[in-house]
Amino acid sequence: MNTSIQPIIAGADQSKLIVIPDPSGGGANYxxxxxxxxxxxxxxxxxYANGNGGEFVMYIGTxxxxxxxxxxxxxxxxxxxxxxxxxxxxxxxSSLVLTGHATDPINNNTTAVSGQKTLTLQGAFHLGTNxxxxxxxxxxxNLFMNGNSLDLNGGSYGNGWNVYGGSDTTDVTGSPTxxxxxxxxxxxxxxGGSSNGGTLTGNASVIMNNTSGNINTVSGGAYLGxxxxxxxxxxxxxxxxxSNIYAAGQGTGTxxxxxxxxxxxxxxxxPSGTGLQLDTVRGGVRYGKISGTITTTLSGYGRWTGLSGQxxxxxxxxxxxxxxxxxxxxxxxYK
Numbered sequence: 001m002n003t004s005i006q007p008i009i010a011g012a013d014q015s016k017l018i019v020i021p022d023p024s025g026g027g028a029n030y031x032x033x034x035x036x037x038x039x040x041x042x043x044x045x046x047x048y049a050n051g052n053g054g055e056f057v058m059y060i061g062t063x064x065x066x067x068x069x070x071x072x073x074x075x076x077x078x079x080x081x082x083x084x085x086x087x088x089x090x091x092x093x094s095s096l097v098l099t100g101h102a103t104d105p106i107n108n109n110t111t112a113v114s115g116q117k118t119l120t121l122q123g124a125f126h127l128g129t130n131x132x133x134x135x136x137x138x139x140x141x142n143l144f145m146n147g148n149s150l151d152l153n154g155g156s157y158g159n160g161w162n163v164y165g166g167s168d169t170t171d172v173t174g175s176p177t178x179x180x181x182x183x184x185x186x187x188x189x190x191x192g193g194s195s196n197g198g199t200l201t202g203n204a205s206v207i208m209n210n211t212s213g214n215i216n217t218v219s220g221g222a223y224l225g226x227x228x229x230x231x232x233x234x235x236x237x238x239x240x241x242x243s244n245i246y247a248a249g250q251g252t253g254t255x256x257x258x259x260x261x262x263x264x265x266x267x268x269x270x271p272s273g274t275g276l277q278l279d280t281v282r283g284g285v286r287y288g289k290i291s292g293t294i295t296t297t298l299s300g301y302g303r304w305t306g307l308s309g310q311x312x313x314x315x316x317x318x319x320x321x322x323x324x325x326x327x328x329x330x331x332x333x334y335k
Contacts, residue, residue, distance in 0.1 A: 068123030090128030147174020160186020166194030193222025221249025251287030284315030
């Protein structure tokens with residue numbers, strides 16, 4: 001999955017949507033489809049029918065828009081070329097790569113490759129499989145991994161997304177890892193958990209290696225909801241300001257909380273020359289409960305945005321730990 005598809009599709013019609021390897025059961029190295037929403041649905045139906053838990057690459061050869069019905073949180077009773085969705089791939093495909101350039105370079109560059117194609121995704125984009133994006137412009141708003149992992153690799157260039165390792169409102173099981181090597185333009189938020197309630201059973205992790213867009217909020221936990229497990233956040237580098245770190249989740253009020261039943265671990269360790277700037281850092285949540293411990297480590301380089309920068313080792317509002325006789329629930333390290 002981390003190998004360029006350039007030699008494989010060298011003889012193909014590179015204006016088409018191409019899936020590598022052929023998911024129709026024919027045994028070929030690839031199969032061509034129309035680079036349209038209808039062509040994408042046909043490819044997804046083949047992946048559903050013949051994926052067999054395998055790994056696939058989907059190359060976008062011409063700019064087009066994927067309709068809301070294609071990106072929806074729906075598994076049709078009978079999946080066909082007319083109604084297939086990305087969400088329906090759960091249990092059928094283990095991982096999918098989206099790429100939009102025929103040379104398909106493998107790197108962690110934060111800039112788009114000249115000539116790479118654009119995929120516009122209408123509505124909320126719901127995944128049923130692990131996903132990697134590289135060498136592709138992708139436009140939309142909300143991305144839900146539903147317990148699967150996401151890799152934003154070199155040349156992946158979005159327009160400012162809200163990304164969730166969990167779901168929108170429902171309970172899910174999985175241990176998503178969101179790895180960020182490139183973002184794009186606009187303003188971004190990343191949460192390891194869900195957006196509007198529900199429980200993610202598993203461990204959630206967000207790893208930020210580099211960015212190009214503005215980062216409003218990054219969190220190992222949920223915006224609203226519960227991580228029934230551990231939450232972790234690692235920031236190795238960014239190109240600019242991270243406005244808000246809510247390591248364990250956010251929450252918006254005492255009756256709309258973000259919770260973690262396990263432990264929370266945050267590491268910020270940027271290299272010399274980084275553009276990293278921090279504004280507000282919470283080792284816990286804004287509103288919610290953490291049943292385990294909090295460990296926060298800040299080291300390396302970077303700076304605060306100004307004198308108004310805030311650091312709270314625990315939570316803004318809410319309980320930490322389940323044993324009131326033990327006060328050793330919150331650890332902070334600064335190097």
